[in-house]
Each structure stands twice: as structure tokens, then as C-alpha cells.
Amino acid sequence: MGIIILLISISLVIAVGFLLSFLWSMKSGQFDDTYSPSVRMLFEDKPEPEHQPEPESQPESANDEKK
Amino acid sequence: MTTSVAESVVCFHCGEPCEDITWLSDKPFCCEGCKTVFEILSANNLCTYYQLDGQAGTSLKNARTGSYAYLDAPEVRQKLLSFDSPDLSRIMFHVPAVHCISCIWLLENLRKLNPGVIKAEVSFGLKTVAIAFDPRQVKLSELASLLAAVGYAPVIALDDGQDTVTKSASGRTLVYKLAIAGFCFGNIMLFSFPEYLGLDQHDGSLKSIFSWLNLALSVPVFFYSASEYFVSAFRSFRQKQINIDVPIAAGLVALFLRSTFDILSGTGPGYLDSFTGLVFFLLIGRWFQGKTYESLAFDRDFKSYFPLAVNRLVDHVWKPAIIYDLKKGDILKIRNMEIVPADSILKDHDALFDYSFVTGEAKPIKIKKGERVYAGGRLIGQPATLTVEKITSQSHLTSLWNNETFRKTEERQYQKIIDRSARKFTWIVIALANVTAGVWYVLAPHQMWLVLTSVLMVACPCALALAAPFTFGSMLRVFGKHGLYLKNADVIERLAAIDAVVFDKTGTVTYGREPVVEFTGDLTGLEREAIKILTAASTHPLSMIISRSIHAAHTHDLSNFKERPGKGVQGVIAGKFIKVGSAEFVGFYEKLDPQASVVFVSVDEEVRGYFTITVKIRPQLKNMLARLGKKCVALLSGDNNADKASMQKVFQPFVTLLFNQDPHDKLAFIQNLQQDGKKVMMVGDGLNDSGALKQSNVGLAISDDSGIFTPACDGILDGTQLNNLDKFLDLARYSSIILKIAFSISFFYNAIALSFAVTGHLTPLVAAILMPVSSISVVGFSTLAVNFVARRKLVRALT
Structure with missing residues (x-):
């Protein structure tokens, strides 16, 4: 009997803890954008190359073409 | 060609x-x-x-390349920046072009392009980029230009900010309420099970502990999660209008008070699991229905179309000034392709103005020096100086927004189907409660209150309240998947009642704004180039269309250029004498189809052929219009009637085709239809349709690019999906049928529950089973039915 009350109070405290952490995460905006963070973590910074690859051939069409 | x-x-x-x-x-x-x-x-x-x-x-x-110089004006900076200090500033740019992973990657690596950028963070859903930068190293205007240079031109509006903040804040509050209701519901269920499964008599103390815990857990649900239902019910009482929230609030209060009474008096475990479950389901419905397309704006007015700032002469220096600060008598400089922000007088020279933006007529109008230019005109050609006559908020164009159409609230004109049913339902419940109370008063007076609260409890139309959000909410998502983005779920209900559809021409029926140019005859590459050079020199609209349609290098010079107003242009290029213009001008005397715009070409006085300029009509539009049948009522175009023949081919013979309609005419046309008792849908795309879009029962804006500005409307339809318009209308009608079936399912459950209640057999267990079952079956039915119907209608049609 006593043990049930103890267990219930422990479980309630834990559950309330999770509820509060959810409310906090909501408040801090973690659910505002669910897409960008998922791809952001996959981006990597490439090391700067030693030499800049220069475009070799010049454009064939004339540059003064206007739309 | x-x-x-x-x-x-x-x-x-x-x-x-x-x-x-x-x-x-x-x-x-x-x-x-x-x-x-x-x-x-x-x-x-x-x-x-x-x-x-x-x-x-x-x-x-x-x-469009624009100057962002005005962003550096202190008052503009102050409005736009969310944080400003000498060495760190923050700004949020709305960048509609964001659409994929690469966009996120590039924008977040902005610091590599400009060392002044400290951090950039993209929010994909909102299509915004938040940038922290060092104002000593990079100016705000440079930042905007940098974004524009890499293809992510920011859309800047001074009064945008607060709107999105409140929208996301109200969404968040709902989630808090939902989370708390769900948490309490789950725990209360857990603590109620022992009671249902049968606690022994000697576990009495355990029983009361569980009951007290339940009561404690249900307090936040009653006072926080369910609060908006009480507020709404109270408000509807004050307005003497019964909406669906009245019986819900009555049921919730009855449930909570009765349970509290039971627990306090020790007579029973109460119905708190049913109560919290009810609130939880109701909030889920609200959340489901509340899906909005955050990155789309449905309430733009003319201000979004105007530039934010213009160059104003202050003490002999041109300085950028915000258009709201303009005063009568200010002197402005407008460059090529810029929009005149206020009614003003042209000061220095004659100029061409394109009013297509206001009236829909694409042909520029020549304004003489000293004449008035109305706000909204786009300057074509050389920069011009103007003196402001009337400030922006009093200008001719703005007067359209002062029309009463733009002040009405949509709720007033439309009585929602859910509220109509709720009214009947409420009266039935009140009558039933009275009769039951009367009968029990005679039979067993001490039981009367218990039975009366039971009736109110089970009469709570939870399933009824869930039917609409889930039916319309699912339909909203289906529409969104197929390119129709509605402002909210209520629009579907209005869509279902539509019996008259009115179309705009340019940009709606026709594809985009660019006409199709075809050349009949023979030209060498050099001659094509020559025509491009020649037509590029003229500002006549047909010349500009032809010039744009020819893709050729620009390697020769033009000499002896002459423009003959109303006839054509001529000039010498690479030794060839080229004339482009009317048949008479080049010497062509055969008869041609008089409806299309035709421009003739001659080289060295020899006629070489002609350009036919026609508008490109969206594919498969004709089939859609045929399926719409009598519902398609009219075509309203701001243009002249040059395209009448091609429009007649597309539209059914009974459709009214009206040309030269200005925004006020369009609005009046819709109003007339409505006075004849029609429920009108307007399909348009431009600022010139905005009055009609707002006046109509459902205004749909067509957009070929979700980043582009759309006027205030109820929904945005992807241009490629216009040929499914009739199917969308059908689906909207099906969803009201589905809703009605869902209503009857929920009434069926209510009847069963009421039969328990009036006979006094509503135990907590019966309530705990009946309520969730009814909610789930209604939700399940409406969601499945909507998706089934949508698959039959749309997916099959698309494949």
C-alpha cells in the first residue's frame, strides 16, 4: 500500500518533469523550424583549397548580350 | 521566328x-x-x-534589380532591425526564394561572402533568414544587395514583423494547452483504471487517493486548457448568438462540477477522465484545423506593392525617404521601372507610365509634362522628377482600399454550418434536460440533479465539434498537396456553396504576362539581330515585346533611327535599312486576321514577313471551363479587347466577356452578381483584382511562383493547377456531404449516451467508453472519407 503511493509519486514527478521540459523546449522555439536543423547538421566546412581553381576558358558568347 | x-x-x-x-x-x-x-x-x-x-x-x-540604398536611412533601419548596437545588429529577412537544402547551406554560409556577416540562420518553414552582422563592416543595404546578387532577393515590408510573431505565439499557446490537457488526460486515465477494473472494499483509502489526484490533475485542464471554450461561450451569450462552444462549455462545466461534487462527497470517482479526454480531443481538433501556410501571406494590401522608399530632394540633395513620410510638395526622383508612390505632377519631361499594376491595361500611357501621374504607375524610360500632390494614403489608388469592402469582417456575412447545427442541437438539449428534470422531480427528486448533470454531460457535442475541424482540416491538407493553399479551413465551406466563377484575364487565363511572338517569313541571323537592336531602341510596348523575344548578340550599331508615332520604327543597321511597324508603314497590303497584334518587317524596302503577337492561354483551360459549365459566369479584363477572339474560343458562348474594366468596375460586377443571390468566386492575380477578390465570397489568387506578391485573398492557387479548379469545387462540396454524415454519426452516439443519461444509468465507466469511441469514430470517418474522395477525384485525374 505504502509502496504504491511512493511509486505513484515518483512516476508523477518524473512525468511532470517531462511535461515541463516539453513546455520549455516549445517556448525556446525548438519546434518552430523542424526542417533546417535536420539538414544543417549534415553540412561540413570544406578546408580552403591551396589554389583557387580559375575558370580556364572564357565564355564564348558575347557578354554584352542583354535581356 | x-x-x-x-x-x-x-x-x-x-x-x-x-x-x-x-x-x-x-x-x-x-x-x-x-x-x-x-x-x-x-x-x-x-x-x-x-x-x-x-x-x-x-x-x-x-x-528585378532595385536599389536598397533606402535601407540605410536611420528610421528604416530602426524599423527593420530586431537588435542594434554599434558592433552587432540583427535582422530578419523574408526570402521567398528559399526552397531546398542548397538554399539553406548557401545562406548560412553568407559569412564567407562577406566578412561583416557574423551568423546567418535560415528558418525553412517561414522562409526567413536571421542575420547577425557587424554594422561597422557591412551596411544593411549591402547585405540586401548581397542576398539579391546570389539570387535570394529579400522581400522587405515595414509593417510585416508583428504579424508573424502573433501568429506563431497563438499557435504556441494552443500547443501548451494541448500538452497539458494530454498529460493530465493520460495520468487521470491511469489512475481511473483501478476503479474500473474493480478495487476491493478494503482499498478504500487508495480509491480516495486516486480520486484526489485526479481532481488535482484536472484543475489545470479546467482553468487553463479549456478556458477558451468558456470565454467563447460567454461571448456568444453576450452577442445573443449560440455557437457550438455554448453546449460544449455547458457540458464541460457540468462534468467538472459533478465530478468535483462526487469526489468531495465521496459518492463516486467522478467523470474526470471523460472530462480531460474531451478537452484533449477538442484541442486536437482545433490544432489540426489551425494549420496555416505560414510562408504565404493572404492579407497583403496595396502597401506591399509599393516601394518602401523613394529619392526625395532635401536641401538640394537626393535622399531616400520612406513613402509614409512624404508630404505635399515634396520633389521626388523616379527611375526606370520604379513605381510612383503618390499622386503627383510630372515636372521635367513627358514620360511613359505603365498602369498595368493598377488597371490591368498593359499598354503604357504617355503623360505630358505638368500632367498628373497617379500612384501605382510604373515609369518606363528616363528618370523623371515629380512633385507630390496627395500623400500616399489619400491617393487615387488607395481610395479603392477605403471602399467599405475592405472593412467588413468575413464572419458577419457567413453563418457557419457548424453554428447552425449547434443552435438546433442546443435547443434540443435544453428541452430534453428540462423534460428529464421534470420527470425525475416527480419520480425521485433526490436523483434529479444527478440525472440533469448527466444529460448535460453526454449532450456535450464533442464529436460534433470534431467533425468540422477534421473534415475541413484534412481537405485543407489535400488541397495544399495539389497546389491550392487556402487561408483557413472555413474557406472550404464557402467554396462548397460557390455557384458563379469570375475570371481575370492577364496572368490568370493567360500564362504569365509575356505574350508569344511568332514570326512568319524568312530572316537571316543578321537580320534578326538588326530587328532586335532596332526595336530595343523604342519604348513602344510591341517593340519591347519583340525585342525581348529575339535572342541574339548585340554586335552592331544603329544609325538613322526614327520613330514614327502610330506607325513604326526605322533605322540602318550593318548597312541594311530596316523598317518595323504597321502594314501601311512597311508597304504590305494583304488582308490578315484583324484580331491579333501584327507587326511587319521590311529590309531594304522589301517586306520580309510579320510578327504575330498573341497571348499564351493556359493549357487545358478550355476543358476545365467546359466542366465548370454554367458556373463560369464572366471574364473581366483590364486590357483592351485585342484578345477577344482568342478568349471567345476558350470560353463557352454564354460567358460574359468584359474588357477595359478598372478595379472599381470589377468590384461592382461582383457586387451585382451577389445582389442576384449568387455566391461568387473571383479568380485573379493582380492588384487590379484585389477589390473583386475581397468582395467575392471566395477570392483565389493565381500565382506561378509562390514567392511573388499576391493580393489579399482567401486562397492562393498554383497557376499550373488552374485546370483542376472544377475538381477543387467538387471536392469542397463533397466535404460538406462528408461533414453531414459525420454529424449524423455523432448524433447517433449522442442519442445512445442520452438514453443512458435520462434513465439514470450513466456510470463513469459508460461515459469513459462512449465519449472516446464517438470522437474517434467521427475523426476516423471524416479523415478517411476525405482522403478517399480526394484520391478518386484528384490523383486519378492527375495521372
Whole structure:
């Protein structure tokens, strides 16, 4: 009997803890954008190359073409 | 004219087919803009952009280049920046072009392009980029120009900010309420099970502990999660209108008070699991229905179309000034393609103004020196100075927004189906409660209150309240998947009642704003180039269309240029005497189809052929219009009637075709239809349709690019989906049928529950089973039915 009350109070405290952490995460905006963070973590910074690859051939069409 | 379109070659940057290719290294680009972006990115070692998502860029072919200099004006900065200090500033830019992983990657690596940027963070859903930068190193205008240069031109509006904040804040509150209700519901269920499964008599103390815990857990649900139902019910009482929230609030109060009474008096475990479950389900419904397309704006007015700032002469210096600060008598300088922000007088020279933006008529109008230019006109040609006559808020164009149409609230005109049913339902419940109370008063007076609260409890139309959100909410998502983005779920209900559809022409029935130019006859490459050079020199609209349609290098010079108003242009290029203009002007005397715009060409006085300029009508539109049948009532165009013949081919013979309609005419036309008892849907795209869009029962704006400005409307329809318009209307009608079936299911459950209640057999267990079962079956039915119908109608049609 006593043990049930103890267990219930422990479980309630834990559950309330999770509820509060959810409310906090909501408040801090973690659910505002669910897409960008998922791809952001996959981006990597490439090391700067030693030499800049220069475009070799010049454009064939004339540059003064206007739309 | 046969332009050689190499279909296999697509732009390395934007992935659009290249018409005339510009090569860099071995990579093809469709235009200089795309090439420039590539150059910027490759110079800064940012070519990962192209590896993440092939051809991720946005085409810069139609990009408008504007100056962002006004952003540096202190009052503009102050309005836009969310944080400002000497060494750190923060700003949130709305960037509609964000559409893929590469976009996120590039924008977040902005610091590599400009060292002044400290951090940039993209929010994909909202299509915004939040930038922290060092104002000593980079000016706000430079930042905006940088974004524009890489193809992510920010959309800047001074009064945008607060709107999105409140929207997301109210969404968040709902989630808090939902979370708390769900948490309490779950725990209360857990603590109620022992009671249902049968606690022994000697566990009495345990029983009361559970009951007290339940009561404690239900308090936040009653006072926080369910609060809006009480507020709404109270408000509807005060307005003497019964909405669905009244019986819900009555039921919730009855449940809570009765349970509290039971627990306090120790007579029973109460119905708290039913109570919290009810609130939880109701809030889920509200949340489901509340889906909005955050990145789309449905309530733009004319201000969004106007520039934010113009150059104003202050003490003999041109300084950028915000248009709201303009005063009568200010002197402004407007450049080519800029919009006049206020009614003003043209000061220095005659100029052409394009009012298509206001009236829909694409042909520019010539304004003489000293004449009045109305706000909204776009200057074509040389920069002009103007004196402000009336401030923006009093201008001719703005007067349209002062029309009462723009002040009405939509709720007033439309009585929602859910509220109509709720009213009947409420009266039935009140009558039933009274009769039951009367009968029990006679039979067993001490039981009367218990039975009466039971009746109110089970009469709570939870399933009824869930039917609409889930039916319309599912339909909203289905529509969204197929390119119709509605402002909210209520629009579907109005869509179902539509019996008259009115179309705008330019940009709606026709594809985009660019007409199709075809050449009949023979021309050499050099002659084509010559015609391009010649027509480029003229500001006549047909000349500009032809010039844009020819893709050729510009390697020769023009001499002896002469423009003969109303006739054509002539000039000498590479030794050839070229004339472009009317039949008479070039000496062509055969009869041609008089409806299309035709421009003739002669080289060295020899007629070589003619350009036919026709508008491009959206494909399969005719089939859709045929399916719409009598519902399609009219076509309202701001243009002249040059396209009448081609429109007659597309539209059914009974459709009214009206041309030269200004925004006020369009609005009046819709009003007349409505006075005849029609429920009108307006399909349009421009600012000139905005009055009609707002007046109509459902206003749909057509957009070929979700980043582009759409006027205030109830929904945005992807241009490619216009041929499904009739199916969307059908689906909207089906959803009201589904809703009605869902209503009857919920009434059926209510009847069963009431039969328990009036006979006094409503135990907590019965309530705990009946309520969730009814809710779930209604939700399940409406969601499945909507998706089934949508699949039958739309998916099959599309494949």
C-alpha cells in the first residue's frame, strides 16, 4: 500500500518533469523550424583549397548580350 | 521566328532550359544573372551549393534589380532591425526564394561572402533568414544587395514583423494547452483504471487517493486548457448568438462540477477522465484545423506593392525617404521601372507610365509634362522628377482600399454550418434536460440533479465539434498537396456553396504576362539581330515585346533611327535599312486576321514577313471551363479587347466577356452578381483584382511562383493547377456531404449516451467508453472519407 503511493509519486514527478521540459523546449522555439536543423547538421566546412581553381576558358558568347 | 531552343541544355545554376547559352568553363548558363551567381560562388569556394541539390538556383532572368540604398536611412533601419548596437545588429529577412537544402547551406554560409556577416540562420518553414552582422563592416543595404546578387532577393515590408510573431505565439499557446490537457488526460486515465477494473472494499483509502489526484490533475485542464471554450461561450451569450462552444462549455462545466461534487462527497470517482479526454480531443481538433501556410501571406494590401522608399530632394540633395513620410510638395526622383508612390505632377519631361499594376491595361500611357501621374504607375524610360500632390494614403489608388469592402469582417456575412447545427442541437438539449428534470422531480427528486448533470454531460457535442475541424482540416491538407493553399479551413465551406466563377484575364487565363511572338517569313541571323537592336531602341510596348523575344548578340550599331508615332520604327543597321511597324508603314497590303497584334518587317524596302503577337492561354483551360459549365459566369479584363477572339474560343458562348474594366468596375460586377443571390468566386492575380477578390465570397489568387506578391485573398492557387479548379469545387462540396454524415454519426452516439443519461444509468465507466469511441469514430470517418474522395477525384485525374 505504502509502496504504491511512493511509486505513484515518483512516476508523477518524473512525468511532470517531462511535461515541463516539453513546455520549455516549445517556448525556446525548438519546434518552430523542424526542417533546417535536420539538414544543417549534415553540412561540413570544406578546408580552403591551396589554389583557387580559375575558370580556364572564357565564355564564348558575347557578354554584352542583354535581356 | 524559329529560335533554336536546345532542349537538352539546362542552366547549371537554375536548371531551366537555356534559350541562348552563355558558357563558363564547360557549364551552361541561361542568363548573365545565373552566371554571375556561379562566379561569386566559385570565387568564394562555395560550389558545394551545386552538389547538395542539383541546379538549386533560382532563375535570375526575371529578377528585378532595385536599389536598397533606402535601407540605410536611420528610421528604416530602426524599423527593420530586431537588435542594434554599434558592433552587432540583427535582422530578419523574408526570402521567398528559399526552397531546398542548397538554399539553406548557401545562406548560412553568407559569412564567407562577406566578412561583416557574423551568423546567418535560415528558418525553412517561414522562409526567413536571421542575420547577425557587424554594422561597422557591412551596411544593411549591402547585405540586401548581397542576398539579391546570389539570387535570394529579400522581400522587405515595414509593417510585416508583428504579424508573424502573433501568429506563431497563438499557435504556441494552443500547443501548451494541448500538452497539458494530454498529460493530465493520460495520468487521470491511469489512475481511473483501478476503479474500473474493480478495487476491493478494503482499498478504500487508495480509491480516495486516486480520486484526489485526479481532481488535482484536472484543475489545470479546467482553468487553463479549456478556458477558451468558456470565454467563447460567454461571448456568444453576450452577442445573443449560440455557437457550438455554448453546449460544449455547458457540458464541460457540468462534468467538472459533478465530478468535483462526487469526489468531495465521496459518492463516486467522478467523470474526470471523460472530462480531460474531451478537452484533449477538442484541442486536437482545433490544432489540426489551425494549420496555416505560414510562408504565404493572404492579407497583403496595396502597401506591399509599393516601394518602401523613394529619392526625395532635401536641401538640394537626393535622399531616400520612406513613402509614409512624404508630404505635399515634396520633389521626388523616379527611375526606370520604379513605381510612383503618390499622386503627383510630372515636372521635367513627358514620360511613359505603365498602369498595368493598377488597371490591368498593359499598354503604357504617355503623360505630358505638368500632367498628373497617379500612384501605382510604373515609369518606363528616363528618370523623371515629380512633385507630390496627395500623400500616399489619400491617393487615387488607395481610395479603392477605403471602399467599405475592405472593412467588413468575413464572419458577419457567413453563418457557419457548424453554428447552425449547434443552435438546433442546443435547443434540443435544453428541452430534453428540462423534460428529464421534470420527470425525475416527480419520480425521485433526490436523483434529479444527478440525472440533469448527466444529460448535460453526454449532450456535450464533442464529436460534433470534431467533425468540422477534421473534415475541413484534412481537405485543407489535400488541397495544399495539389497546389491550392487556402487561408483557413472555413474557406472550404464557402467554396462548397460557390455557384458563379469570375475570371481575370492577364496572368490568370493567360500564362504569365509575356505574350508569344511568332514570326512568319524568312530572316537571316543578321537580320534578326538588326530587328532586335532596332526595336530595343523604342519604348513602344510591341517593340519591347519583340525585342525581348529575339535572342541574339548585340554586335552592331544603329544609325538613322526614327520613330514614327502610330506607325513604326526605322533605322540602318550593318548597312541594311530596316523598317518595323504597321502594314501601311512597311508597304504590305494583304488582308490578315484583324484580331491579333501584327507587326511587319521590311529590309531594304522589301517586306520580309510579320510578327504575330498573341497571348499564351493556359493549357487545358478550355476543358476545365467546359466542366465548370454554367458556373463560369464572366471574364473581366483590364486590357483592351485585342484578345477577344482568342478568349471567345476558350470560353463557352454564354460567358460574359468584359474588357477595359478598372478595379472599381470589377468590384461592382461582383457586387451585382451577389445582389442576384449568387455566391461568387473571383479568380485573379493582380492588384487590379484585389477589390473583386475581397468582395467575392471566395477570392483565389493565381500565382506561378509562390514567392511573388499576391493580393489579399482567401486562397492562393498554383497557376499550373488552374485546370483542376472544377475538381477543387467538387471536392469542397463533397466535404460538406462528408461533414453531414459525420454529424449524423455523432448524433447517433449522442442519442445512445442520452438514453443512458435520462434513465439514470450513466456510470463513469459508460461515459469513459462512449465519449472516446464517438470522437474517434467521427475523426476516423471524416479523415478517411476525405482522403478517399480526394484520391478518386484528384490523383486519378492527375495521372
